[in-house]
Amino acid sequence: MGHVLRLENGNIVYDGLLSSKEKATIDDILNALRDEIPEIEDVLKKKYGKSVLYKYYLGKFLGDLLLKYNISIVERKQFWDEIKTLVTEEERIRKEGVKSETRSFYGQCYRLSLYDKEIVEKLSWRQWQDILDRVRNREDERIFEWIRNTDGKIREDDWREFEKALHLYLKKKDTSVFDDDELFAIYDSIMEMCKYWRINFLDFKKEFPQSAKIKSKARRSKKYQSECYRIKRETRKALNEEIFSLAFNNALK
DSSP: OTTEEEEETTEEEESSOOOHHHHHHHHHHHHHHHHHHHHHHHHHHHHHTTSHHHHHHHHHHHHHHHHHTTOOGGGHHHHHHHIIIIIOSSOOOSOOOSSOSTTOHHHHHHHHTTSOHHHHTTSOHHHHHHHHHOGGGGSSTHHHHHHHHSSSOOOHHHHHHHHHHHHHHTTTOOGGGSOHHHHHHHHHHHHHHHHHHHHHHHHHHHHOTTOGGGGGHHHHHHHHHHHHHHHHHHHTOOOOHHHHHHHHHHHTO
């Protein structure tokens, strides 16, 4: 499959010189995929809608294809691109990058399928995209056990802030020095930090609905997170409400 380059005017353009046997093999695979992919996508869509389980079971199917067609790790990105460009009837408009498979829709579905279904159902597809996009945030795979153990669903807005805050926290950090309880406590404290921001910024908006600071929410959120970590370092304390309060006030100055 490493020879297909792109679709041009309805015709497949190949990369490099192929023997007639190699070209026939690639054509056979593409023709098979043109039947298999739209069919499985349609079946899963009818059963699961656009939910995360649609992506999870699609990923299971894609994993079978990797084995069936002997697709190597280095060929995966191109394989996903070929499905997107030459095979699927679904419109995939999200920008996925050129070289890395990190943001590839089909690559993410496959990666999702490698986790326990119990973990998968804890997050929405958008939340999974956030963590699958941020390789550093999931480098320590214990985060998925933490997700498994969270109570109920995590709010979309809390999760977005958590992902950004975790990315900031992990700079120059080696989480392997923490045991499970220590690491999970860090995740918990970062999530509490994000919830504090959401609740208190909403209160601020209600109290000062005309404030120009509301329009700079993203910038002030980033400042709030930085301030939380700065105060934590300087006081040598674990993240707590006192730190959150000081950081929030500083972020809104």
